[in-house]
Structure formats: structure tokens, C-alpha cells
Amino acid sequence: MPMTMSQKILAAHAGLKEVKAGQLINAKLDLVLANDITGPVAIKEFKKAGVEKVADSAKIALVMDHFAPNKDIKSAQQCKMCRDFAAEQNLENFFDVGTMGIEHALLPEQGLVGAGDLVIGADSHTCTYGALGAFSTGVGSTDMAAGMMSGECWFKVPSAIKFVLHGKPGKNVCGKDLILHIIGMIGVDGALYKSMEFFGDGVKYLSMDDRFTVCNMAIEAGAKNGIFPVDALTLEYMNGRFKRSPRIYMADDDAVYDEEYEIDLSKLKPTVSFPHLPENTRTSEEWCEIKIDQVVIGSCTNGRISDLRIAAKVLKGKKVAKNVRTIIIPATNEVYLQAIKEGLVEIFIKAGAIVSTPTCGPCLGGYMGILAEGERCVSTTNRNFVGRMGHVSSEVYLASPYVAAASAIAGKLAAPDEI
Numbered sequence: 001m002p003m004t005m006s007q008k009i010l011a012a013h014a015g016l017k018e019v020k021a022g023q024l025i026n027a028k029l030d031l032v033l034a035n036d037i038t039g040p041v042a043i044k045e046f047k048k049a050g051v052e053k054v055a056d057s058a059k060i061a062l063v064m065d066h067f068a069p070n071k072d073i074k075s076a077q078q079c080k081m082c083r084d085f086a087a088e089q090n091l092e093n094f095f096d097v098g099t100m101g102i103e104h105a106l107l108p109e110q111g112l113v114g115a116g117d118l119v120i121g122a123d124s125h126t127c128t129y130g131a132l133g134a135f136s137t138g139v140g141s142t143d144m145a146a147g148m149m150s151g152e153c154w155f156k157v158p159s160a161i162k163f164v165l166h167g168k169p170g171k172n173v174c175g176k177d178l179i180l181h182i183i184g185m186i187g188v189d190g191a192l193y194k195s196m197e198f199f200g201d202g203v204k205y206l207s208m209d210d211r212f213t214v215c216n217m218a219i220e221a222g223a224k225n226g227i228f229p230v231d232a233l234t235l236e237y238m239n240g241r242f243k244r245s246p247r248i249y250m251a252d253d254d255a256v257y258d259e260e261y262e263i264d265l266s267k268l269k270p271t272v273s274f275p276h277l278p279e280n281t282r283t284s285e286e287w288c289e290i291k292i293d294q295v296v297i298g299s300c301t302n303g304r305i306s307d308l309r310i311a312a313k314v315l316k317g318k319k320v321a322k323n324v325r326t327i328i329i330p331a332t333n334e335v336y337l338q339a340i341k342e343g344l345v346e347i348f349i350k351a352g353a354i355v356s357t358p359t360c361g362p363c364l365g366g367y368m369g370i371l372a373e374g375e376r377c378v379s380t381t382n383r384n385f386v387g388r389m390g391h392v393s394s395e396v397y398l399a400s401p402y403v404a405a406a407s408a409i410a411g412k413l414a415a416p417d418e419i
Contacts, residue, residue, distance in 0.1 A: 002252035004160040005227050006195040009135040009249050013118040021159035021256075029059065030134075030244075031113055032147040033121030035103055035360075036064045036075070039082045041141035042122055046148055054089050055151035061093040061112060062086055063103040066360045068096065071367040101332025101358040104128040104216060104300035109332055114238050115230045116247025120144065120153050125300050125382065127218045130227035131211035133234055133248060137225045158224040160195040161186075162257040165202030167266035172416045174310070175210030176302060176380065176400035178263070179217040180271040184281030185261070192222035194258060197251060202265045203228060208237045209306040216301045217382050220278040270415045272378075273398035276386045284415040290397070294377040295320070295408040296389075297401055298329025298356070299363045302380035305335045307401040312344040314405035314416055315351040321411030326353035327369045333358060353408070365389045371396075378407040 001018045003011065011019040013027035034042050039062050046054075054060055062082050067075035079096070086094035093112060100106065104125050107113050113129045119136035120126065122144035129136035139153065147153050163182065183190075196218045198211075206214070211228050218226030228234070230248045238246060269283040297303070297311050308330060320326045328348050330336035336358065339345050345355050362369030363381040371377055371390030376397065379389070384396035397413060406416040 002254040002256060004195060004255045004257070005133070005197055005229065005249050005251045006135050006160060006225060007157055009116060009118055010155060010157055012247070012249070019157045021157055023157045024154060025157060026152055026154050027118055028152055029120060029147055030117040031059055031061060031119045032144060033061045033063070033103060033107065033119065033123065033126060034141070034144050035062070035066050035123055036068055036079050036082055037066045038122035038141045038144065040078050042144040042148065043081055043085045045142050045145035049145070049149060051149045054148045057090050058092045059151060060091050060148055061095070061107060062091060063095045063106060064097065064100050065102050065358065066364065067366055068100060068359065069357065099333070101334070102300045102303055102360055105304055105331035105335070108132060108212070109241070109334055111238070111241035111243045114242035114244060114246055115234060116249055120147055124219045125216050127223065127225045128212050128216040128300060130215035130218065130225050131208060132238065133228060133230035135225055135227065138219065156193070158193055158195045159258050160197050161191050162260040163196060163198045164260065164262045165198060165200040165265055166262065167202050167264045168205040169265045169268055172270055172402045173268045174400050174402065175206055175213035177268050177271045178210070178265065179214045180273050180278070180281050180398065181263070181268055183217065183221050183273070183278045184271070186221055188220060188277055188279045189222040191218065193224050196221065196223045196226040198226070198228045204231065204233070205265060207306060208233060209304045212304065213301055217278070220382060270400065270403050272403060272413065273384055275384055275395040275397070278384065278398060287413050290376065290413040292324060292378050292407055292412055293375040294325045294327070294369060294371065295404050296327050296329070296362050296369055296377060296379040296381060297404050298327070298331065299360065299381040300331065301382045302401055303329055303331030303335065305338050307380065308335065308339050308344050309342070310401040311405040312347045314402060315353070315409065316347050318351055318409050318419070320352040320408040324408055324411050325369070326408040327356060327362060328353050329356045330358055362389060378404050378413060380404050
């Protein structure tokens with residue numbers, strides 16, 4: 001029976017020769033992930049079940065990234081619960097202030113996820129790791145608790161959509177523009193509980209950071225996961241990082257897909273998602289005069305070193321507009337350190353921006369960039385729902401680092417070629 005990439009990974013972890021869409025399976029996990037918001041809920045369920053020990057202390061990761069360093073007493077208590085549980089269970093992969101980063105940038109960087117893995121995380125953007133040829137998906141905290149107890153999880157095998165990419169992206173276009181284009185094309189429920197699988201000669205022109213960004217936002221189209229085939233670039237990224245042997249699964253030539261789309265990367269233009277849904281996309285030629293109050297460059301979507309390099313390239317020698325707060329957040333300490341070594345942090349500060357410790361803070365309206373009534377923000381994050389980053393009347397415009405940095409200088413929504 002022909003299978004997709006995702007189906008092959010699920011079959012292997014379930015100990016089955018084959019699986020088909022809609023089938024319910026139980027599969028062994030390579031990693032279980034939670035953060036300082038979802039972790040405490042899972043820990044409470046774990047303890048409520050009366051279980052004393054986790055199934056495998058090496059296959060659990062707890063990352064304090066949403067409200068760390070702690071913003072208030074409640075967030076401090078949340079982190080303390082995770083900290084105590086990690087010590088009690090002798091967890092190998094506990095990341096706190098000084099070692100932490102934004103989880104979906106940190107885990108690939110630290111070699112904890114890789115090709116052929118099956119990963120669940122109590123965070124919806126766990127689908128990021130599909131860039132490495134893994135099946136990774138977000139789950140609720142109760143499933144997270146069950147994964148910690150048993151090392152397994154149940155799945156309904158998803159059907160899939162095939163995206164065939166051709167050509168090479170043009171100037172000032174990157175992976176963020178691609179995934180926003182796709183979400184604008186199919187809608188926020190266009191891939192509901194399906195795998196988004198990417199193929200074609202255009203894949204080789206997407207950097208690993210581009211692929212992470214694309215898979216990260218698969219959930220914004222309703223997908224169960226996003227996944228790229230493993231190629232030379234993937235193997236190069238994992239070399240010296242990934243702590244296990246890669247397992248490469250390729251889709252069968254006659255695998256069945258619900259739909260198939262062909263996308264010419266050379267025709268993509270800078271794309272922005274207008275409020276209040278990721279599917280509300282417009283290209284640069286469709287933008288109107290929109291004054292802004294804040295720019296955020298960072299998050300699990302676009303806080304990697306290539307994103308910071310793009311921002312620095314646009315900002316170098318310029319100043320952010322008066323009254324535009326520009327917040328730049330390296331996704332991990334390793335990214336932060338590299339940005340310092342390359343002089344990017346100096347460029348940001350001289351331009352009038354601030355640079356934060358790694359955190360998810362502003363993305364979810366937590367801290368480090370809350371919007372007031374009526375304020376507008378251009379952000380490289382992944383969601384722009386009503387009230388996502390603050391007041392219910394505020395607005396979030398999702399964009400690439402190119403557009404975010406250009407907008408910071410212009411004081412309004414702008415493409416790099418406009419400044």
C-alpha cells in the first residue's frame with residue numbers, strides 16, 4: 001500500500017508495515033515536549049494519575065521560554081513547578097534561564113530532534129520539526145502527560161496535501177512569504193488535520209531556516225503537521241548536532257494526496273497577513289498606508305540567525321521611525337551570541353531598537369511588547385487573532401524580517417525596496 005512521508009514515519013513507530021488515512025494507531029515517541037505554560041498542566045495530570053516515574057527521562061524536554069525570566073509571581077510559580085519536576089525525575093533536557101531558548105528553535109539547534117523522529121509537544125507549533133523530515137505535532141497537556149508516563153501516544157493517521165515547489169525565490173522573499181502565500185491560498189482550515197508535504201526542485205532553494213518557518217506555520221492552515229524530504233542540506237544541518245542516527249522516509253511515487261498544488265517560488269512577492277487571521281494575506285502591491293506603533297522581530301517562526309541577519313541588513317546605517325518601538329528577540333542564546341559576534345546587536349541598538357533575552361513573550365501577548373488600545377504592530381510571529389498581542393482593538397500584521405525591518409524604518413507597513 002503506497003504511503004506518504006508522514007504515514008511511513010507513523011507506521012514505523014507503531015510497529016506496522018503500513019497505515020492508511022483515518023486509521024487509529026498507538027506509536028512510540030522519540031521526544032515529548034512542554035513549556036512553562038503547558039508543562040505545569042501536564043505535571044499535575046501526571047501526579048494525579050499516581051505515576052512515580054516517567055517512562056524515559058532522556059525523551060522529555062521542558063523549556064522555560066514563554067514567561068522566563070519570570071514576569072510575575074504566577075509565572076515564577078509555573079516555572080518552579082517545572083524546575084522541581086525536572087529535578088525529581090532527573091530530566092536530561094530541562095532548559096531554564098541561561099540555557100533556554102524559544103523551544104522550536106532550541107530543540108533542533110541542540111540536536112534533540114531530527115529525521116525520522118516522532119515528536120509530540122504541548123505547544124501547537126511543534127510541527128516546526130517537519131523541516132528535518134520528522135513527524136512532529138502539537139497535543140494537549142493531557143496527551144503530554146500520557147506521553148511522559150508511557151513513552152507512547154495515539155494518533156489518527158492523517159491524509160495529506162502535496163505542495164510542489166518550483167523555481168527560486170526572488171529578492172527580499174523568504175520562507176515566511178511562502179507559507180503566508182499558501183495560507184492565503186487554502187485558508188486557515190484548508191489543511192485541517194492533514195499533512196502538508198513539500199516537494200519539487202524549488203525545495204533546494206529554501207534554507208533550513210526557511211523550512212523551519214514553513215513547517216512552523218502549517219498549523220495556521222489547520223494542518224496536523226508539515227514535512228520536507230530529507231536532502232543534503234538537512235543532513236548537513238544535523239551533522240554534529242543530531243544525537244541519534246537519521247531515519248529517512250520518502251513518500252512513495254504513487255502515494256495518495258487529497259489535493260496537489262504547484263507553486264512557482266520566483267513569482268512570490270513580499271506578503272503580509274492583515275488582521276485578524278493568517279489567511280487574510282496581501283502582497284506588497286496591495287498594501288495601503290498603514291502607520292504602525294511597534295515592530296517585533298523574533299519568535300519560534302523568525303528568530304533564527306538568518307532572520308537577524310536580514311533585519312540587520314535592512315537596518316544598518318538607518319534609524320527606526322520616531323514613536324515606533326522595535327523589539328528584536330534572538331530565538332536562542334546561541335543565536336544571540338552569534339548576533340553579537342557578527343556585530344548585529346550593535347546595528348540594532350544604533351538603529352534605535354532593543355534586543356531581548358530569548359522569549360516567546362510578545363507573540364502571545366504575554367510580556368515584552370504588549371499592545372495598547374488601537375495600536376498596530378508588524379511582527380514576524382505566527383498569529384494575528386483579535387487581542388493576540390494585547391488590547392482587543394490592537395492589530396497585528398504578520399510579515400517576514402525583510403518587511404518588519406523596513407516597516408520599522410518607514411514608520412508604516414513597507415517593503416525593503418520602499419525605503
